[in-house]
Amino acid sequence: MSANRKAAVIGAGIAGSSAALGLLDAGFEVTLYSDKSRKALRDDVPATGTAIYFGKPSQEADAQIIENLYGEESFTDGFSVRGYNPDKTPLLSFDVDFRYFRAQAVDPRLRADDRIGRFIERGGTFITEEVNSDKLDIIAGKNDLTLVATGKGGLIDIFEIDKSRTVYSEPQRYLLTVNIAGLPYDSKAFDYRSKVGWKHNLFTSNEEQGEIFVGGILHKDIGHSWSILGFATPKSDWRRRFEEADDAASALRIFNEIFRDYFPEDAKEIAKFTLIESDPHSWLKGAVTPHVRKAVGFTKSGKPVAALGDSAIIFDPIAGQGAQNVSIQAAALVKAAKEHKGAFDAEWITRQFDAHWANHGYGATEATRLYLGDAKYADHLKALFPAAAVNERAGSAFFRFQSEPSLILNLQTKEAIERYIENETGERFDELIKRFKPAEKFKGRE
Numbered sequence: 515m516s517a518n519r520k521a522a523v524i525g526a527g528i529a530g531s532s533a534a535l536g537l538l539d540a541g542f543e544v545t546l547y548s549d550k551s552r553k554a555l556r557d558d559v560p561a562t563g564t565a566i567y568f569g570k571p572s573q574e575a576d577a578q579i580i581e582n583l584y585g586e587e588s589f590t591d592g593f594s595v596r597g598y599n600p601d602k603t604p605l606l607s608f609d610v611d612f613r614y615f616r617a618q619a620v621d622p623r624l625r626a627d628d629r630i631g632r633f634i635e636r637g638g639t640f641i642t643e644e645v646n647s648d649k650l651d652i653i654a655g656k657n658d659l660t661l662v663a664t665g666k667g668g669l670i671d672i673f674e675i676d677k678s679r680t681v682y683s684e685p686q687r688y689l690l691t692v693n694i695a696g697l698p699y700d701s702k703a704f705d706y707r708s709k710v711g712w713k714h715n716l717f718t719s720n721e722e723q724g725e726i727f728v729g730g731i732l733h734k735d736i737g738h739s740w741s742i743l744g745f746a747t748p749k750s751d752w753r754r755r756f757e758e759a760d761d762a763a764s765a766l767r768i769f770n771e772i773f774r775d776y777f778p779e780d781a782k783e784i785a786k787f788t789l790i791e792s793d794p795h796s797w798l799k800g801a802v803t804p805h806v807r808k809a810v811g812f813t814k815s816g817k818p819v820a821a822l823g824d825s826a827i828i829f830d831p832i833a834g835q836g837a838q839n840v841s842i843q844a845a846a847l848v849k850a851a852k853e854h855k856g857a858f859d860a861e862w863i864t865r866q867f868d869a870h871w872a873n874h875g876y877g878a879t880e881a882t883r884l885y886l887g888d889a890k891y892a893d894h895l896k897a898l899f900p901a902a903a904v905n906e907r908a909g910s911a912f913f914r915f916q917s918e919p920s921l922i923l924n925l926q927t928k929e930a931i932e933r934y935i936e937n938e939t940g941e942r943f944d945e946l947i948k949r950f951k952p953a954e955k956f957k958g959r960e
């Protein structure tokens with residue numbers, strides 16, 4: 515280990531702050547550049563996303579950078595799912611434990627702030643400065659390794675889009691999200707849907723309009739809070755409604771109206787949510803086109819720099835893969851950099867990303883296609899959803915892809931997914947599927 519190796523990280527979101535802390539602890543002299551001050555990153559911007567770590571792999575990778583600082587506060591352990599037909603009639607429901615892991619939901623602004631704090635405490639240099647391409651060239655010249663983690667913007671254009679790994683050319687969902695309070699974390703929250711109250715997140719869908727996630731998340735100011743996250747299909751009524759949001763209050767109002775009009779059984783419980791007064795940035799709207807970039811880019815004078823986090827792969831958030839991908843990519847990159855003896859050249863950077871892609875990135879993009887209902891996975895969903903409605907273990911098997919997305923790579927055919935369901939449930943698929951009957955009525959809050 516050479517104590518004098520230098521690394522620079524551009525961007526101090528969850529990716530940049532994790533990599534900077536990890537590299538520092540690995541013996542590098544590290545400078546972290548951020549276009550916003552530490553305080554502004556925490557208090558003046560919305561969270562990049564809900565950033566739930568659904569999986570054991572992502573939580574174990576994150577623990578290589580920093581231990582769990584948030585105790586048992588925000589672990590959920592299952593999902594209550596309700597699906598509705600386009601005409602708003604009930605289709606199916608299931609309420610299942612994950613069985614394989616717990617999901618941890620912590621405001622990514624808090625996660626990043628804690629990492630930056632520890633990074634500074636341990637001797638890292640934090641510089642508030644927007645890095646442009648001229649400055650990047652100078653930084654890369656002074657450092658042995660330079661990572662670009664500027665999220666979906668900033669410097670990412672120096673990384674070419676990798677067409678061979680990119681599937682979509684337009685957004686698959688339009689997003690609206692708001693962080694709110696008003697319901698305690700207890701067994702009564704949504705108890706008409708879930709046997710364990712707040713411990714199960716809710717996933718509610720209308721086949722034509724899209725999906726809505728509701729779940730607990732530890733907020734940076736108030737601790738226990740909730741996130742509502744809506745995914746509208748491109749031509750839907752929901753998308754038109756989402757576009758009207760212009761602050762947290764209007765976002766919450768829009769969700770109240772959607773629940774009233776589409777999922778009336780939940781409307782009374784949703785109406786209990788209140789705004790988080792200390793956080794005017796508790797909402798977000800927009801759309802992302804999922805894509806993958808080449809992991810190595812070159813500065814003006816030809817120095818190689820590496821893409822990390824959203825700057826390398828952008829996922830549609832429906833399967834909750836972006837932040838999990840960050841933690842796995844960052845931990846692997848830090849470990850490889852610590853062990854590497856030679857130059858951090860373009861070949862080394864590409865090799866690390868190819869290994870990450872094979873180990874995790876490719877599976878995470880394919881699992882996201884599954885949850886998006888991509889035509890490639892139509893047979894999978896036709897098997898998984900009705901199976902989950904009649905057998906709890908099939909429901910857990912469906913959510914296992916959030917934690918271990920690469921499993922899907924070996925389950926590419928209709929036969930393979932049916933065998934997977936059989937293995938997970940211990941039942942013959944044809945016997946199991948015969949029991950499925952569409953739901954007639956859903957229970958609501960009395």
Ligand SMILES: Cc1cc2nc3c(=O)[nH]c(=O)nc-3n(C[C@H](O)[C@H](O)[C@H](O)COP(=O)(O)OP(=O)(O)OC[C@H]3O[C@@H](n4cnc5c(N)ncnc54)[C@H](O)[C@@H]3O)c2cc1C
Binds near residue numbers: 525549565566689823
């Ligand atoms: C609605 C939504 C829900 C989500 N839910 C989940 C989920 O449940 N689970 C999950 O795993 N993932 C989820 N994600 C994805 C996850 O939030 C992101 O993948 C993750 O937060 C990305 O972190 P990042 O550090 O790469 O990018 P960012 O958080 O965008 O950080 C980039 C930083 O770089 C800074 N910067 C930009 N340009 C410059 C510059 N020129 N110089 C210096 N600094 C610069 C920015 O200010 C910013 O602070 C969700 C995403 C969305 C949108």
